[in-house]
Amino acid sequence: MVDASVARRLVDEMIFNLPKHDPGQRPVHTIGVGVDAYFTASDVAHKYCIAEHFSGERICAKVRFSNAPGGPEQHDGRSDVRGMATRFLLPSGAATDLIATTLREFFARDVDDFSKFTKLDKHEPYQRESPWRKILDLLWLKVPRRDPYPGEKTNASAGILSYANQHRFAQLAVFEAKMIGAPVSYVRAAYHAIHTFIVEGENGVRRPVRFSWQPVAGVRNTDPDALPDDDYLRQELDHRLKRWPVRFVLMMTIGEAGDAIDDPTRPWPARRVRVIMGTLTLTGVPKDQATAGERISFNPWRLVRGIEPSGDPILRARRDAYEVSRKMRGGTACPFSNWSCADGE
């Protein structure tokens, strides 16, 4: 386990990098929307995982979609990572969380990498490249740097690129983040929980797995050349859900001996067995967003019998970092929680 001072340092480093920060808000994934939902496991899910939400009963769920950057500024239309945090409220009174992003891999293998990355992940002035520089790029068969978005005076892309140039393990996540685009809707993107978890099946067999949400509506991004709209994702979701519920399928990929279990920077081959674990149905955007979207606090370690964390050092670090952050911003401790940071588990 990382000690509490490390968790605090990680959160402080994230806050330090923000051009603006409201202490009552999350230091990352600040802008988001809470959604009501329910989950129904597939008929095979319980064979692979004995956790309560895979029993087949209809499970009440709370979801929060978010834009990954920290800070109060909202830029829905900018190309960036999105988050989808899901809480399953189990019939036994316990709860479990699954936190995912549109990024498939992470850029750091451990806390040390993460700190080094955060040091470079600083906002710097960002200007339009001169046309001559762009011509030079084209002659070098490079893609010219994108023009700043309207109002974009700073960003962290230079620092992130220099980190990736020095660290091959970070390159995949950085590439993917750079090419990720902006979804036309929070529900038109696929989300990945990145880390490996160990699930226990009915017959006691333990398997390393990775989870992803696949949108039934399909993946679709906005036109990258159009002027981005700063504020559309919440209304889009609200309007959509007023007309019809929306579904996501939970896919679980089973790892094999030799796959990266404890390293979130490394993907697994596409040939691994994939199991459909169930369907999440989103039903509506509650009016009280202070509770559903702001105070609610997720933690990747809020797990129940049948699912365990792997030894991934990033996953380990997140446990206390999320709790520290929750306390700092006055977030609600999970009322259904079967786990709390103070337990020192």
Add this chain to the structure above:
Amino acid sequence: MANDESWLDRFVNKLHKKPKPWFKYFGAYILVPIWARLTPVKRLPGGARPAIQPGDNVQSMMNLIMPLKRENRSPIGRAKAALAIAENRDQIFAGLDNVGTVHFARFVIVNDNICMFSFYDGDFTNYIRDFIATIGGAFNDVVKLVEGGDALIPCEENVEAFIQWIHEHDLYQVPDTPTDFLRDQEDLNGDKAVSPVNDDLTLLPRKLVLQLRANANVSLGSGYRAYPGFSVAQVRKKLELGW
């Protein structure tokens, strides 16, 4: 994107996003050859990568592109290729049944190439060896129409040469991630560096362009599979189709 662009900004942005034919021509026929000369790129080998994990040893792809001989690059030559497959259909199907590790196989004519695309389990060499042992005779009719094929006939007696030839005509499989593609290039150049390195990721577009010059035909990604991780034998057993 913003509207404080000068005419030159707009011109250059357009050149990049919607290039005029002259600029495309300039890129393809002048810039690319210059860079290919200045920063030569080796041809990446084809076929599935060697694997030890069970999941990587099932449902591998073979994308075999066999260019027809010059004299067969015509509708008549293509018809001969089509006939060679049609006439040997029974042998080919019986052979593939006997190999027992092939999920799907199909023959396709694209321009003046006869192609065989398949998904197979296990080792590539064993697949081709089994295949050629059982249908070598039928395959001679195909091979005699393609470039370099004469040296292999009779295929069933030139097994090692045939395997090598197939391997050389099997497409490079561009990995699923851009970084694995870069790692393939680095491996080929003997670059085993680990962090900290001094890469320039902005060069990826050029590296890709030059690689696609060296490997004009490639297979994109490792492909979609509806039921990944299962062998032919497992699927047939589960479906109770017998063997």
